[in-house]
Amino acid sequence: MERRRNILTAALMGAAVLLIAAGLVMGQNAQVLAKATRICLECIGIG
Amino acid sequence: MDNKKRTLIQAAAAFLQNAHVTGFFTGKIYTGAGKNVCVPGLNCYSCPGALGACPVGSLQNALSAWKFRFPYYVLGLMVFFGAVFGRLVCGFLCPFGFLQELLFRIPSPRKLRTFRGDASLRYVKYAVLIIMVIILPMAHKFTPFYCKYLCPSGTLSGMLLSAADSRLRGLFGWIFTWKALVLTAVVLSSIVIFRPFCKYLCPLGAFYSLFNRASAVRLAVDSGKCTGCGACARVCDMAVNPAASPNHSECIRCGKCVSRCPHGALCFTVFSRPVGVRVPEVISPLDERPERDNK
Numbered sequence: 001m002e003r004r005r006n007i008l009t010a011a012l013m014g015a016a017v018l019l020i021a022a023g024l025v026m027g028q029n030a031q032v033l034a035k036a037t038r039i040c041l042e043c044i045g046i047g
Numbered sequence: 048m049d050n051k052k053r054t055l056i057q058a059a060a061a062f063l064q065n066a067h068v069t070g071f072f073t074g075k076i077y078t079g080a081g082k083n084v085c086v087p088g089l090n091c092y093s094c095p096g097a098l099g100a101c102p103v104g105s106l107q108n109a110l111s112a113w114k115f116r117f118p119y120y121v122l123g124l125m126v127f128f129g130a131v132f133g134r135l136v137c138g139f140l141c142p143f144g145f146l147q148e149l150l151f152r153i154p155s156p157r158k159l160r161t162f163r164g165d166a167s168l169r170y171v172k173y174a175v176l177i178i179m180v181i182i183l184p185m186a187h188k189f190t191p192f193y194c195k196y197l198c199p200s201g202t203l204s205g206m207l208l209s210a211a212d213s214r215l216r217g218l219f220g221w222i223f224t225w226k227a228l229v230l231t232a233v234v235l236s237s238i239v240i241f242r243p244f245c246k247y248l249c250p251l252g253a254f255y256s257l258f259n260r261a262s263a264v265r266l267a268v269d270s271g272k273c274t275g276c277g278a279c280a281r282v283c284d285m286a287v288n289p290a291a292s293p294n295h296s297e298c299i300r301c302g303k304c305v306s307r308c309p310h311g312a313l314c315f316t317v318f319s320r321p322v323g324v325r326v327p328e329v330i331s332p333l334d335e336r337p338e339r340d341n342k
Contacts, residue, residue, distance in 0.1 A: 002319045003319075005260070005261055005265075005319075006318050006319055008261045009130055009261050009262060009263050009318065012126060012129075012130035012258070012261060013127060013130045013131065013263070015123075015126065016123045016124070016126040016127035016130055017123070017127065018123070019119045019120070019122055019123025019126060020119070020120055020123035020124060020127065021123075022119040022120075022123070023118070023119035023120020023121070023122075023123055024120060026116070026119065026120075028109065028116070028118065028119060028120035028121070029083045029084075029120055030083075031108070031109060031112070031120075032082070032083060032084075032085065032100050032105045032108075032109075032120065032121060033080075033082050033083045033100075035092070035100070035104070035105065035108045036082035036092035036097075036099075036100035036101070036104075036105065037076070037077075037078035037082050039076055039093050039208065040091070040092060040093045040104065040191075040194065040201065042190070042191050042194050042195035042201075043091050043092075043093045043104060043191070043194040043195070043198065043201030043204065043205070044091075044093050044201055044202070044204055044205025044208060044209075044215075044223075045201070045202055045205045045219055045220075045222050045223030045224075045225075045226045045227070046205070046215070046218045046219060046220070046222070046223065
């Protein structure tokens, strides 16, 4: 049971790394940066 | 781990995620490379001190983009944090959770551990995640619904920004008023209820809760040592019974149960390997909390 759970954990972590890598290749981190470096008017209650 | 050490870790995590101190005085947010990366907890990227991006805000931004593209990067980061830590992020790394815990320390005539309807209300955060964070941003372009209409962390950021830059105050309208009411409700209820936002409304806590049973960091119960005394359940502020359900979706992995267990039956594990050496506390009768549940 624990072994199966650990395999699932490792699979999730592996999938996460692949997702992050795919996002980096597509330049999605730049999209995150672009949003995060401007004051989010919706977030602070203006927009 | 005793509570003082955890408090120090929480304070350090809150500071490290908001270490752009000059922003609190100038009203200018950090625009450096750190904001390429999402922090694990709920921390608005418009907080003047924020050094990283908010995962929930970034996810909504990706989903509500004009041309939809699957958010591989943000989702990958969230899955990674969940797969490694589960809701340990809530218990140790989230600044907004830490704020609620500090508020809970304010003395009040009543502290509610649970109440009628508490169990049902815990499902609301999943609805917030699915509807406000995922469906509505996808349906309405450029509108991060959760950030815009609910997130109290963003409201707090707005207040901090406007304290440093008075020009912003003139721009606040009914949305700010509504969100300020939400923030006020969270602050006031945090004095009476332990982490109400985490329990009932946080979409990030809802997301990480899905990983609690499968994360690398988990709680384990030694059934040979556990006597079923219930000490762990009595000390749990999230109203979980760790002995019966050690990786419950509501467990924020604060470790209070591990410290309190008089038999050393509970411990943290990483990939099923126990971590930390635990000496059971000697419990004095004065430490036993009276039942204050309001059912």
